[in-house]
Amino acid sequence: MSIEAVELNSFETLTRRGEKLKIIAADSSTAILNSNFEPTTLVATAAVLVEPPYREPKLSLAKPIFANVATSNEVIIHEAELCSELLNKAEANVIHLDMSLGAVSLEQLSPIQFSNMKISSKAKSNLIKILPKVRKIAGEMRQKHGVEVLAIGKESIPVRVAELTAGAHAILYAAEKVLKKNETLVLGLPSKCQPRIAEGKIYFHSLVAAEHDVLGYADDSEGILKKVNITEMLNPSARGFRALKIAPKNIE
DSSP: OOHHHHHHHHHHHHHHHTOOOOEEEEEEEEEEEOTTSOEEEEEEEEEEEEOTTOSSOSEEEEEEEEEEGGGGGGHHHHHHHHHHHHHTTSOOSEEEESOOSTTEEGGGOOHHHHTTSOOOHHHHHHHHHHHHHHHHHHHHHHHHHOOEEEEOGGGOHHHHHHHHHHHHHHHHHHHHHHHHHTOOEEEEOOSSEEEEEETTEEEEEEOSGGGTTOEEEEEOTTOGGGGEEEEEEEOTTSTTOEEEEEEETTOO
């Protein structure tokens, strides 16, 4: 069944009950770049609860991961775990994971189905490695909460909200690392987004035309960003992507 059919049926059922379709989604984003502006380390993962009109997180959880980009498929396990953790705190009708596999239910997904999907051999191999663990987490969420987990990927607006939310938190985690090690880092941001710091928060606004009001954010409750200098620039090696140079204020 397609994601449109799944969510339309859910929406119609909930509308008859006078309820809202609530979605929990997760994604990881923002990478530390080397001197050639190549991503080396994925910084943060976030899970979000998104409700109508699906523009920003109603509730979120985020964690630093600092994961090797070369093995970044494994972060999907962290994303599923974070969704489960958020589901223990708030109700939702469906879970969206950043796996672009046609919005199939994870519990119904098997390695045999990968042969019919347009994904690389390397991607198939990586998915086969993580599939048992992710399916186990998905099964636990369905059994405990009656919620289905869909491998929908970037087609999901809630996944985009999670990506932007992870990006906002990643800046805080990177700034903490910069201060701890007294060094400068360059971060590669998610595609087509604009960071903005205001009123003790860091916002990530989508720059995609149809997503002009979609955003994610993180609270800078400890005033970390006041201790660093942040310079925004275009990523010269990746069109459509921006980069941030973060340095302690004691470094010129």
